[in-house]
Amino acid sequence: MLLLFLSLWLARRDIISNKSKAAAGLCDWAINIVKYYDVVSEVEPKRLELAGANDKLAAANTTLKQVQDKVALLNAQVQELEDQYNKVGHTRIHCLAFLPLGHEES
Secondary structure: OHHHHHHHHHHOHHHHHHHOHHHHHHHHHHHHHHHHHHHHHHHHHHHHHHHHHHHHHHHHHHHHHHHHHHHHHHHHHHHHHHHHHHHHHHHHHHHHHOOOOOOOOO
């Protein structure tokens, strides 16, 4: 019903405007409200979807940060173990240099 009225208004805008400026203003207002409602009806679900996607992104970024921190910790532990291994290897080579030549390594 409203769309029928609005289509009639658009077809006869100049006639209504000549009869009553207040009625013309009211009809313009009604047309703009309908247009606004159409835009809001289309945009609001997208806003909600965006908010949900942003929440998922924030959760994923939090998880990513936790994983990156864990990887950094593990890399530090690996580096420490490699340093210990290299230190032991150098000490072993140094000790083997002082063994008598006839002594075999076991």
